[in-house]
Amino acid sequence: MLKIAKNRVSIWAVIGAILFMTGQVITNLYLPNLTSDLVNDGVATGDVSMIWQIGGKMLVVSFLTVIFAFGNVLLAARTSQTLGKNLRKDIYKKVLYMSNDEFDQVGTSSLITRTTNDVMQIQNVAMMALRMMIMAPITLIGASFMAYQKDAELTGIFLVVIPIIIVVIGVVMYFAVPLFKAMQSKTDRLNLVFREGLTGVRVIRAFIRDKFEQDRFDVANKDYTDNARRVFSIMAAMLPIMTLVMSGTNIAITWMGGHLIANQSMPVGNMLAFMTYAMQILMSFMMLAMVFVFIPRAQASAERIQKVFDLETRLTEPEQPRDVQNVAAAALDFDQIVFRYHGAEKPALTGVDAHLRSGQTLAIIGGTGAGKSTLTNLIPRFYDVESGAVKVNGYNVKDVAKMALQDVIALVPQKAVLFKGTLRENLLYGNPEASDEQLWHALEIAQAADFIRENDGLETFVEQGGNNFSGGQKQRLAIARALVKKASIYIFDDSFSALDFKTDALLRQALRQDATIQKAVVVIVGQRVSTVADADQIIVLEDGKMVGLGTHQELKANNETYREIVDSQIKEGSATNE
Template sequence: MLKIFKKLKKFSVMIAGVLIFVLLQTLCDLNIPSLMADIVNNGILKNNVPYVISAGIKMLIFTIGIVVFSVLSNLLSSVVSAKFSEKLRNEIFEKVENFSLDEFNKFGTASLITRSTNDVTQIQMVVLVILRMMVMAPIMTLGGIFMAIKTDAGLSWVLMIALPAIVVLVLIVLKFGGKLFASMQVKLDKVNLVMRENLTGIRVIRAFDRIDYEKARFKTANDDLTETAIKANKIMAILMPGILIILNFTTIAIVWFGAKRINIGEMQIGSLMAYIQYASLILFSFVMMSMLFVMVPRAAASAKRINEVLETETTIKEPLDLKYSNDELKGEVEFRNVSFSYSGADEPVLKNISFKASKGEVTAIIGGTGSGKSTLINLIPRFYNVTEGEILVDNVNIKDMSQHYLRNKIGIVPQKAVLFSGTIRDNIKYGKEDATDDEISNALDIAEATEFVSEMESGVDTFIAQGGKNVSGGQKQRLSIARALVRKPEIYIFDDSFSALDSKTDAKVRKSLLSVTKNSAVIIVAQKISSIINADRIIVLDEGVISGIGTHNELMKNNDVYREMASSQLREE
């Protein structure tokens, strides 16, 4: 947690202001009981009205000071905690944005969402409480003890019994409650995971009539979290009543033994009243600290989880010595003896891959399910780092390029079309921020999307729901293709991007693409041989190894794997 708190240095001026205001508020608090004792002892008992008025005015000034300093300290501490949580969320977001897909998968979407929301909120709350209490409680305790002894040292033994009793109670509660709060955050991840899967997969759940099963799965995760929360809160529930019991017994003891001291003339009534107030302030400061102790274990668990994200070493780093590609080539991609293994995998997914995709040519990649096709193309934009070998774009290793420079060369249409909430225009401009209306219109024409977009009520300004839920799969694919086209990149990557299109639309899109991709390298991942039969180069993948490279006719003659796929597919068609 200290690592997280080091980030508060940026707010040191405001924190200093909070501490000053809290200190002044506490000093005002400590003067009130003393003034009240003087009013009773020197004013009321002696019937000295002017003294009562004079001391009362002082008390009023201190009370106004308490209000003013309290408001200012609360305002500043709220600003600091809110700004600090904003800074943490930004750091987490920026860190996650730089993760490779391997690191992203390590944490999981649900966990990353929890860490950047719930965990940050826990830290925000504990910072707020610390700023308000870390000065007040110690000063109130020490100042209260000093003022109480100054008021009447004969009753100090009562406080010497009460204070250790509270400390022991707090330590016992923390010992048993801390671990439970830490496990709550992990179980909250599980609830978020199940909930997210249910919301994103609701169509599949209903289609397979698995609603009852998902209800049971959510109930299990939810009950587990609830049970742990109840256990933790039961333990914490002992704390406040325990402190109040000690406080009440302390007050009774002070009144009882104080009355005896008054009877024998060793103490005045006003002093007894002040002593009771000081005892209450001391014990109240322990109550404030106990609230902090309740929050710290959970915040410590959250801080640990946030640090895990922030301290994760990203495998994809920007090179210190940036290199730029040869402008004459414009989009040539070359794999040289590339092998790749996922983190923790026993066997590499790709083994000794070597080929070249040149400008103005279509390179197709085909293979059975699990042969490594999508993994191969995910290496080109450097979503993952290769395990062995190197990938070159225009004769420069992509590890020597900045990620921004590399990815600006690439227009990728993923296997699963992803659209963002916003208008169609916003989604197309995601490919090129400054795209003109003509460029957007042209991209939609080539992607065969103009017809259905024009039929929408607002055309390109039609709102797209999150994830593109209000358009069909084929429409999503065509909009994804248009987003890549408007970029006019040097390298096009189509990862089985035509699977949701009917044969007629597929043929039209492919024909239109020929005119705009003739000056770029085009890499297509496909399941159907009929869709890549005219490719300049077809790469056949078989269990992560290149089984053959050539044209359709060459592979039909020389490659058994390709011939087997072709004979089954083309016969059916």
């Protein structure tokens, strides 16, 4: 956990919190001593001036205690919250720069849990560390010394009480710590099921699987609840046991102290001070118990977060990055690509070889699972090839800084993703400096201008995920966002699938006629032959292998796989008749 906190908190704030807490403990330990003097030298002798004098000291010491406590709480809170803020920021930054392989290893639900619940556990323990972990041992040592000074004979009570407390704490920790550790993985599972239910609610309703999903959620929810109930029941049982021990200690001190006072072996004020120190000693043990119970859970959370930080990306940055941004003409090359997913037995892509130059369009077609999207993911270097090379503007993508590479690529993913806000804000993702004229031009090309004008124009509100638009509208807006970006390569990953044939044809015609697009390389992944037929080159994929490369006419004449796709779509009335 110290590794997690390193460089994420101010060492001066930590030192300040320790100093303030030390001051608070010293003043807390001094007050019972003053109380003893007040009773022995003032009340017992009837010396009013002494009462006023010692009472004045007590007021000053109490005021200092408040100041020290305020300073410690302020610095502890600021330090713990700063630690949480920096952890969340660093996790988010790590996630943004993760390769798809690393992202798949952890999972979305687990990343959400680690960024929220796990960070909160570390924040809470950081706060406890700067409060209880400092206060408890200092108070324990100081109170024990002060109690011994007041009466050495009475301190023998602690030889009985302290072993009992240690046994109670040990039993609680034995049963509670494993349950606390298990809570994080059970939180992961609960979040996973809940998230799947939310994102797949339409599918659940369509297949009338409400009862099944409710039962599935109930199992995860009950598992988490049962675990939480057990662990907090154990923790709750500790309080009455400790209260019983403290009450018994008070009775023993009162009984033994009463005999000492009766024998005039001990002043009354000393017994009052001794009782206060006894309570401080016992409370110190309780605080330590709380800390030791919660630390393992926070340690488990820290380990889970550290695993995210320790994920080693295979997408290393080049030592001497090449410049793909200032080139004369756009280019895209696949040189005998072989790629396999992490841990997979056989490659997902083999033998892909194609070369595109400025103004050309590459189409990729094939059956489901053929590797079309996988191939497009290699261009912005979401994954690295096993052998061969992907080249952008003449340079191997491994020799280009990732941010510089992705700056010359505009991508429309398979699933159209829009963010909550205005349409203008969404379109400016492509180019933050784009003018309204450029935004409208992109909307015109994407065949989205008409329905946007019917709303509030560029100020049209976009709900989370773009849920206030249809599937086809979301696709066109995602395409417009990509077109706003001035890129060397435009990738449309099956992003025309929700468009009708007329809109599809108009959009592709507008793309061909646009001056900016004519200077770039366009990559289109499509399922329909009509979408890819006018491309300069078409890659035909089957089971991850490139089984054809050429124009529509060439493939139609010479490639059996492509002919089968064309024939199947002609029967369905969806293919081109060219």
